[in-house]
């Protein structure tokens with residue numbers, strides 16, 4: 001099932017090039033009172049939501065996908081985690097660019113076969129989440145903002161110290177994630193957390209629709225020119241190990257996002273650019289890059 005959030009917070013079921021407005025299914029989400037439970041409500045209540053979506057589908061108004069504004073399908077993850085340097089060619093090629101490296105990464109990654117095992121995952125502020133309708137607002141025009149297209153893994157059931165063998169049972173689904181980045185020497189969590197620097201979309205795809213998340217072709221274009229194009233199979237530390245590493249340190253909650261690293265070909269974007277991303281099974285989306293407002 002492909003679930004989107006569109007227009008004024010409508011819940012959509014994506015089928016082909018149509019969106020079915022299944023917002024009636026949101027009635028199964030319990031009303032929220034203080035203290036708010038950690039995690040994304042849509043994913044936390046997915047088991048109740050999916051039958052309600054099937055029910056609401058019958059009488060759902062249908063709209064062409066091309067005519068709706070798509071927002072991030074996830075609104076309240078407790079954290080967005082991300083794997084550093086998780087594609088070998090990205091490390092070998094992109095860190096040769098002094099505009100990417102800033103004297104930081106190449107040195108730190110020398111002789112390190114599996115960087116995420118050595119350095120762990122980093123966190124991006126959840127306030128950085130945006131959808132394709134909002135696009136990316138470049139925060140510091142005098143500094144480079146780069147695109148990084150990544151497979152985003154969405155946690156379904158909470159867990160701590162999850163074993164590799166059990167890890168995939170904790171995955172609710174996937175979407176495409178942009179780990180937008182200001183290049184420089186500050187900590188990653190700072191440079192990668194401006195508002196709009198985590199674009200998620202075009203919709204949330206339940207795990208049953210993705211037989212092998214390590215065999216998806218993923219691509220990114222800027223103004224029609226292809227910059228990134230790789231199989232997710234090239235990631236160094238795979239999804240079960242990323243879940244094991246992440247959950248060895250903190251409890252994962254429903255809706256939490258793991259960005260699994262970017263393949264080679266990262267590069268700058270500037271206001272006026274249009275970015276398009278596509279991934280097998282997960283769909284495609286375009287968004288605008290604009291100046292910070």
Ligand code: MN
Pocket residue numbers: 082083084148150179259261262
């Ligand atoms: Mn990244």
